[in-house]
Structure formats: structure tokens, C-alpha cells
Amino acid sequence: MDLLSGLNDAQREAVTAPPGPVMVMAGPGSGKTRVLTHRIAYMVQHLGARPRDLLAVTFTNKAAREMRQRVDSLLGGSGARSADSLTLGTFHAISARILRREAEAVGMRRDFVIYDDDDQMTLMRQVVKELGFDPKQVQPARVLAGISRAKGELIDPQDYPASSYFEEITRRAYLRYQDLLRVNNAFDFDDLLFALVRLLRDQPEARLRYQSRYAHLLVDEFQDTNTSQYALLRLLATESPDLFVVGDADQSIYRWRGADYRNVRRFLDDYPQARLILLEQNYRSTQTILDAAMAVIDRAPARQKKRLFTDRGSGIPVRVHEAYDETDEAHFAVETIALLTQRGQADPRDVAIMYRTNAQSRMIEEAFLQAGLPYNLVGAQRFYGRREVKDVVAYLRLIHNPSDQVSLLRVLNTPPRGLGAKAIETLLQTAERAGLSTAGLLIELGRNASSPLSEGFAARALGALSAFGRMLDAWLGRAESLPVTTLLDEVLAHTRYQNYLDDGTEEGAERWENVLELRNVAADFDDMDLASFLENVALVSDQDTLTDAQNAPTLLTLHAAKGLEFPVVMILGLDEGLLPHQRSFDDPEEMAEERRLFYVGITRAKDQLFLVRALRRRQSGTAMASEPSRFLQDIPSDLVNGEFGFQRTREQSSYQRQTRWDSWSAPPAPKEAVFRSGMRVRHPAFGEGMVIESRLEHDDEVVTIAFQGAGFKRLSVSLARLEILEDLPDDSA
DNA sequence: TAGTCTGGGCTTTTT
DNA sequence: GCCCAGACTA
Numbered sequence: 001m002d003l004l005s006g007l008n009d010a011q012r013e014a015v016t017a018p019p020g021p022v023m024v025m026a027g028p029g030s031g032k033t034r035v036l037t038h039r040i041a042y043m044v045q046h047l048g049a050r051p052r053d054l055l056a057v058t059f060t061n062k063a064a065r066e067m068r069q070r071v072d073s074l075l076g077g078s079g080a081r082s083a084d085s086l087t088l089g090t091f092h093a094i095s096a097r098i099l100r101r102e103a104e105a106v107g108m109r110r111d112f113v114i115y116d117d118d119d120q121m122t123l124m125r126q127v128v129k130e131l132g133f134d135p136k137q138v139q140p141a142r143v144l145a146g147i148s149r150a151k152g153e154l155i156d157p158q159d160y161p162a163s164s165y166f167e168e169i170t171r172r173a174y175l176r177y178q179d180l181l182r183v184n185n186a187f188d189f190d191d192l193l194f195a196l197v198r199l200l201r202d203q204p205e206a207r208l209r210y211q212s213r214y215a216h217l218l219v220d221e222f223q224d225t226n227t228s229q230y231a232l233l234r235l236l237a238t239e240s241p242d243l244f245v246v247g248d249a250d251q252s253i254y255r256w257r258g259a260d261y262r263n264v265r266r267f268l269d270d271y272p273q274a275r276l277i278l279l280e281q282n283y284r285s286t287q288t289i290l291d292a293a294m295a296v297i298d299r300a301p302a303r304q305k306k307r308l309f310t311d312r313g314s315g316i317p318v319r320v321h322e323a324y325d326e327t328d329e330a331h332f333a334v335e336t337i338a339l340l341t342q343r344g345q346a347d348p349r350d351v352a353i354m355y356r357t358n359a360q361s362r363m364i365e366e367a368f369l370q371a372g373l374p375y376n377l378v379g380a381q382r383f384y385g386r387r388e389v390k391d392v393v394a395y396l397r398l399i400h401n402p403s404d405q406v407s408l409l410r411v412l413n414t415p416p417r418g419l420g421a422k423a424i425e426t427l428l429q430t431a432e433r434a435g436l437s438t439a440g441l442l443i444e445l446g447r448n449a450s451s452p453l454s455e456g457f458a459a460r461a462l463g464a465l466s467a468f469g470r471m472l473d474a475w476l477g478r479a480e481s482l483p484v485t486t487l488l489d490e491v492l493a494h495t496r497y498q499n500y501l502d503d504g505t506e507e508g509a510e511r512w513e514n515v516l517e518l519r520n521v522a523a524d525f526d527d528m529d530l531a532s533f534l535e536n537v538a539l540v541s542d543q544d545t546l547t548d549a550q551n552a553p554t555l556l557t558l559h560a561a562k563g564l565e566f567p568v569v570m571i572l573g574l575d576e577g578l579l580p581h582q583r584s585f586d587d588p589e590e591m592a593e594e595r596r597l598f599y600v601g602i603t604r605a606k607d608q609l610f611l612v613r614a615l616r617r618r619q620s621g622t623a624m625a626s627e628p629s630r631f632l633q634d635i636p637s638d639l640v641n642g643e644f645g646f647q648r649t650r651e652q653s654s655y656q657r658q659t660r661w662d663s664w665s666a667p668p669a670p671k672e673a674v675f676r677s678g679m680r681v682r683h684p685a686f687g688e689g690m691v692i693e694s695r696l697e698h699d700d701e702v703v704t705i706a707f708q709g710a711g712f713k714r715l716s717v718s719l720a721r722l723e724i725l726e727d728l729p730d731d732s733a
Numbered sequence: 734t735a736g737t738c739t740g741g742g743c744t745t746t747t748t
Numbered sequence: 749g750c751c752c753a754g755a756c757t758a
Contacts, residue, residue, distance in 0.1 A: 060748085092748050117747085135753090136742085189748055256746065357745055359750095420734045460734095539748070559746045581745055597746080618749080738756075744749105 003041055003074065007034070014277045015039045019047065019216070019242035021271035023264070025249070027308050028293070028603035029284025029565065032246050036220055037067055039244060040086070041074035043216060051075075052085040055214035055236070057094065059221040061540065063563060064089045067220075087214065091229050093539050095192040098210070099199075100531065105206060106195045108185060111401045111531065114538035115181070115188045118390065119406045120144055123184075127176045131169070138169055146170040147177065151190035152226045152258035154197060185403040193228040200235040211238050221563070222247030222267070226258035230266065243271070250297050250306070253559060253597045255589065282308050284565050284606050286315025292609065292635045293602040299634050300592050317641035318609045320632070325616045325623065326360070326573075330367035332612060333570050337553055338373070340568065346608075348374075350567040351553040354601050356579045360572065361555050378556035384540060388501060388511040389518050393537055395491045396484075399475045400530050402439035415500035417468065423461035430456060439472065446470035471495075483526040484533050488519055558601045569605035571598070574613040574629040598631050611635075674717065675703045680726040686710040688725065 004012050011031055014024045015038045026032035040056065043049040058064040072083040087094060096114065103110040115123070124140035147170065150160055157175040162168040181188065187195060200207045214236055219225070222245040225233070237243050245267065252261035268274060282290055290308045298305065323329035333353055340346040353364055361377065368375045383389060391414050394407040402408075413419040431441040434453055444451055445462065446469025454462055471494050479487060492498060492515070501511045525533035554566070558579075573579055580594035602609060617626045675681070675694040682688050689707035696702075701717040715722070 090748065192748090253746075254748090257748075359744065416735070418734065422734085557746065578745095583745065593746095734758105736756105736758085739754095740752105741754105742750100742752085744751105 003038060003045065007031075007038065008281055010277055010279050010281070011035050011038075014279070015042050016046075017244075017275055017277070019043075021241060021267075021274035022244045022277065023222070023267060023274050024244070024246040024277045024279060025264075025306075026246055026279040027248060027282060027306055028251065028600070029282040030279035031281075031283055032220070032248075032279065033063075033067065033070070035279070036218060036244075036246055037070040037074060039218065040071050044075060049216055050085070051083055052087070053213075053215045054218065055087045055094070055216070056218040057091055057220065058088065059090065059224060059563065061090060061093060061536075063220065064093070090539065091225075091232065092189060092192050093535070095196045095232070096187075096535055096539065099187070099192065099195055100535075102196075102199055102206065105203065106199050107182070108187070108195075109401075109403075112185045112187055113397045113401045113404050113407070113534060114192065115184075115186045115406065116384075116538060118385070119186070120188050122406050122410075123180055124173065124177060127173050127180065131172055131176065133169065138166075138173075142166075143170050143173045147174045148190050149258060150174065151194050152228055154194060154228050154231060183403065184405050185401050186406070190228070193232060197228055197231050197235065200232070207235060210236055216242045217244065219243075219245040220247075221251075223249050223252040223261045223264060224254045224259040225263050226254075226260055227263075228258075230260075230263045234270070241271075250300070250303065250596055251562065251600050253562065253593060253600060255593050278306070280307055280309065282310045283312075285310060285603060286312050286607060288315045288317060288639050289602060289605050289607075289609050292318050292639050293599055295636055295639075296595060296602065296631055296634050297599040300595050301588065315607060318611060318635065318639050320640050321610065321612045322628075323612060323614045325614050326363045326618060327367070329572055329612055329614045330363045331371075333364060333572060333610075334367045334371050334373060336570070336610065337568075338371070346568050347551060348553055349376075349551045351570065352561065352564070352566040352568070352604065353553055353555050353570045353572060354558050354561050354604070355555075355572045356558060356581055356597075357573075358557060360578075361557075364555055364572070374550050374552040376550065376552050376554045378554060378560045383514065383517070384537065386511070386514055388514055392488065392491065392497070392515055392518055393534070395495070396488065396530060397534055398439070398472070399479045399487065399491075400534055402472070402476065403437055405438055408438055412468065415495060415497065417464040418460055419464050420461075423457065423465065426456050426461070427465065442466075442469035443473045443476075444469070446473050479530060484522045484528075484530055485519060485526055487530065488522050558597045561604050562600055565604050565606055567606045568608045568610070569601065570610040570612060571601045572612045573617075574611050574632055575617060575626040576629055577626060578617070579629050579631070595631060598629075673701050675701065675722070675724075676727075679724060681705060682723040682725055683707065683713075683715070686713060689713075 004015065007015060008031075011034065014022065014035045024032065024035060026035070036056070040054060043054070044051055056067065058067060068083050068086065068088050071086065075083055089097070099106060099108070099112070100110055103112060121140055121144070124144050125135055128135050128138050128140050128143065146167070157171065157178055160167070160171040160174055162171045181191065200210060217233065217236060219233065224247075233243065247264060249261045249264050252259060255261075268276070285293075287310055290310055294308055297303070321332055323332050337346075337348065337351050340351070341348055355361065355364070365375065365377065384393075391411060394410040397404050397407040398411060409424065412424065427441065428438060430453055431438045434441060436444065441453060442465060445454055445466040449462060449466045454466075457465065475487070475490065482490070497515065498512055501515070502508050521537075522533055525536070558571070571579075579598060580591055584590035584594045611632065613626070613628055613632070615625065616623050618624075673694045673696060675691045677691050677693055679691040680688065681691060683705070686705075686707040687709050689705040689710070692704045692706055692712070694701060694703040702714060703717060703722070704712060704714050706712050
């Protein structure tokens, strides 16, 4: 039974528990993923379950991928025994897949699209205006927040409680918004769950079908489920369910998204016979780090005390540092990492820098750029939120689902085709009067520009519209038969999209790079269909973008850090107002969540933990003195080694210097010059140039270069990333 | 109609 | 300090 060897008693108990409701309460680093994967393998190998009978839910797509790989290697099987047939994914991804099959049953077409925040905003802005409100008075984001909360609680628009004026507006907006989603054949994130709950709740036949389809249910990060997700589980579970959930109430950090750690309590009430298993031994962190973590979390009100222990030894103290301001803070982080690396105490990729808000990453990125050092940034928004990426995706979504008016309006005049507000308004009105969809009307105009429907359009607009219609018509005819990349290439070619982006600036070139990157992603879907590609694009999360492609530190928010571990963790911004965040000050529940967030951050660290704050911090432009985070006081001083409480001035601060390192370990001093006059070289910023002179100075080689665009520069070879383009033969002089 | 300007708003975390 | 939307101008 080598599947069970290497597991401790509690882990083994969880893995081998007889089918039935089981709740595993797993502290950080206690081998929770290990338990889940082994549980799956155990069921297949020893309890006669087929992988296809299992439904396993994870919190991110990345976690799902990793889990599938690990199960795969545990099973080592093929065919019916392989992990391929396992249903494994996030609640949203699994729901989307099922809804694709059941689209008709929930009143949608199977080519539906999934709207992200941006799309939702576009639609809601339209709704607010339609209802006669000023988007400045009635903020679409606030209305959407209310609707999202309602959907998470499974409240229909008709039942939306309207006890205030704003709620009454929200109720009306909710009704109209749902109509529009339906017309556009689109789901938003919350709808994916709600629609499936409705299906299973209202259609007993479907419920029975899926209950028997998925005989065994497993859920990771259970503490972060919300009402609709829990309802989904209850609906999928039979009278005597095999329901295995793993979670840690102390790591519940998504309350704001409707997650309710009280689902843990609810589970135990709903399944009083449930077996409860505690995993307390930690295999990740030193005892010092665990003690600091427990000191922080023990102050949380109303919580079940847990003990965390390790046999890893106490390790080195937590280091606390107080910087002058946020720039200083960022430089401290970068230089500390460079020093650790040079001393051989850590590899750059071993280090994570964590922070409360995404806005903080900017400073840190700049510090890295100034030092000439690479970093990995976790954040899907960075890529999928980009305008050019969204444009291209919108074209594909429109082709997939011509009813999708949000996408249609996005691309109709992108690149500019001379279509303004007037033409678009006429288009929408004509379509409505003729009882056609907007896309339908465009295609009609494309086929027959002198159609009776063309009256009312300015001649120039009509030309542009019918050209667009023909283009769309052609794509629609071929979409199904083409691989995604081919279709994408056609879209780019027909719209002359590169031409549009390429304005000669560096930014334009970068935007085009992003489009090509999207094409790379699409290439992975060439043997699948457009729907799979679009679904994947819609459901990626920040954490899914984490790559360790380059050997560099990782920058990420504390939320994105959940489920990860790093040998060295630096948490920045430990100031009142940031962590805990200002918005949590007047709500004890939210304050408790900030505390748990800090706890999650601390417990990511295996060996070394740095806690950093700044004396002054800029908030919306103006610098203000800031107070140390209240959480810092909770950490016993005997665990800490640091320089706290110094009142430092900018001059005294040692991390203002803007050293360029350029590589993580300092290169050995050069003994002889590498560059010779006459050599052609390229510099990342200055472009191409020719070496005029080179000589050795202070353990470094200093070259003078005449750049074609930037003139003469004196550069230090160890700092400037110079690339030799052309060496001269020896006899050329 | 398209590009530029300006004023106002805002800043938590994300499937 | 930054970004966006709407206003304004070419």
C-alpha cells in the first residue's frame, strides 16, 4: 500500500475514511492537497470508484491543473483508470461546462458567452442610462455589487428587497440587466452558479441525472464557498452522499465576495454524522514562523483554537523593517533579495513579495526596473484586461455568438471605420424596428447594400456598415471549420488590426506583442473549439497566470498568495489603513478578515519572513505619516529581529540609493576588456550603436558608445545590458 | 467623426 | 497620482 506510506495518522485517516460526509480541517502547510489527491487515488484503487464518477472542485484553474497532474501520476493508469475522465475544476468552470450541455433547459443557447467585470459594467451603464439615471449619481459598480450579492444569495430580481430608494433602483436595474443578458445570450460569473442551481432545484429529472453522474464529491478551500456554491453541493449530493470537503476557517479571505465560512458550521449541522478530521502538523514553516502566525490569528474573535506544530525546528527570527517611505520600502525589498542571493541564502525564485492592494505593486516594479532586475508579477488583469486583448477576444466572441451586443459594439468601430454615435444609434433603432438582431441587420446590409433597411443611414456610414457586415458574414460561415488560430489570423488580417495598433510608438509595438501572445494561448486550443477557448479566457484568474518562467522573485497580492508557499516571504505595507485596510475599520467582521489575510501571508513562508512598513506613505497624491499596523504588536518580540521605532529621515535611510545590479549575483570582476572599439552593440533603451572606447576601471569595464539615436553614452558593462551585434575581425583595424 | 483636453472621481481583495 | 468619461475643437 505505498499510496498510504508517507502519510501521518490524521492524513491517513482522511484518505481512507469510508464514503460519507467528511470534513477535513487543515491548517496551513498540513498537506491538504496531498490528502485530496491521495483520497482520489485511494477511491479509484481501493474502493472501486471510476474517475468519471468523481467531481472535484478547486479554487483556481491552476490548482485544478496541478491536482489533475498529481492524481495522474498517483494513478499511473490509462483509459478508464486515468485522471483524464475526472471532472475537476473551479465551481465556475464546472458550471459552465454543465450549462453548455443543458443550455436549452435553462433557456439559453449553447453558444452563450461569459461576461467579465468589464462587460458587466458596459451593460450596466447602459441599463442605468436607459432607466433615466445619471451614472454619476447611480454608480453602475454599486448597482452591480448589489446584484452580485443577491445572486450569490440566490435571490431573483423579483424578490430583491427594496427597502431603500437605492435598493429600489437596484431592483429595477437587476430586472432589466437580466433581460439584456438573456438577449445577448450571455451569463455573468454569478449567473453560472445561479443558473445551475435553478436547473437542479427546479428540474428533478436533471437533478437525479447529475446526482447519479457524480457519485463522489470533493471540495477544496471549502471555507471560501458562498451560498450558491453550497446550494450547488447540496443539490448534487444524494440522501447519503459521499462528500469530502477540506478547508480552514482561519484562511477564509473572500467574505467580500460572498464567501461564508459559516458554511463550515452549516455543513456540520446538515450532516451531523460527518466525520471530522483535524490536520495540525505543519510541514512547511519553521516553528518561529508558526508561532508568529498563531500569535496573530489567536487574537481573532470567535474562533476555534488550533495548534500548529512542526518538527522543522525554530529557524531564524522574523525580520521587521521600517522604511522611510514606499519608495524606500520597495528598494529595501529589492536590495535584501539581491543580498540574500549573493550570499547564496536563497534563489531569486524562492522569494515572494506580498502586499494588500494591487496599487502597491507599481512602486515595487519600479524598484526592480531601476535595479535592472527581473520579477514575476501575478495578475491576469495585466494581460486579459488590456484593451487590445479585449478587442480581439470581442471579435472572437461575436463570431461565436452574434447575439453578443456588448462585444459587437466594442468592435464595430475598432479599428475606426468612421462609425460614430449617430450611425450606431440608427443601426440599433433600425434593427429593433425590423425585428432583427443587430448582427443580423449588419449581415443583411452586407449582402444587399440597397436593401430597404438601408434608408436612414448616411451614405458613408452605410458603406462602413455593409463592409463590416460582409466581413462578419464571411467569418460566421467559416468559424466552425477553422482552428482558433486560423480564425484569429483572419480577423487580424481583415481588420488590419496590426496596422491600427502600430502607431510607431513603443507602446504600439507592445500592444501588438500582446496580441501575438494571445495567439500563442489560442494555439493551445487548436484541436478544441472556439467555445473552449473563450470559456478558458473568461474564467482565468490572477493566480492562473503565475509562472516561474524566469528565475526571479514573485510579486503578488496577499489574496493571490493563498495556496502557495515560498522559502522567503516579504510582506510590505504593514501600516494602519493598508493592512488592515481602511475600509475594514468600522466593521469587526471585516477587521477579522484582514487579520486572517495577514495570517495567510505569514504562513506562506517556509524559512524566512520579512515584515516591512514605511513611516510615510502617499495616499492619493499626498504623503502622510502612517502608523504601524496593529497586527505587528501581536507578534511576541522574542520572535522578532528588527529595527523598529527608529524615526528616520530620508537622508538616514539606507535604501534610497538606486543601485543597479542587473544580475542577481554580482559578476566576477573582469580581467580584460570584452568590448573593442568599432564593435556594433545594442542597448535595451538606447538602441544600436558603435563602441568608441573601452577600458577597465574599478573592477568594471567602462565603454563609450555612440548610439544612432541617443548620442554618446558612457556605460558600465556590468550594469548596462549590452548585446554584441557584430564583432570585427582582427585584421579590420 | 476623431483626436485632444479637462475635470471629476477614485482606490481592496477576484471567480 | 492616475484613469476615465464626456466635452470640446479641428
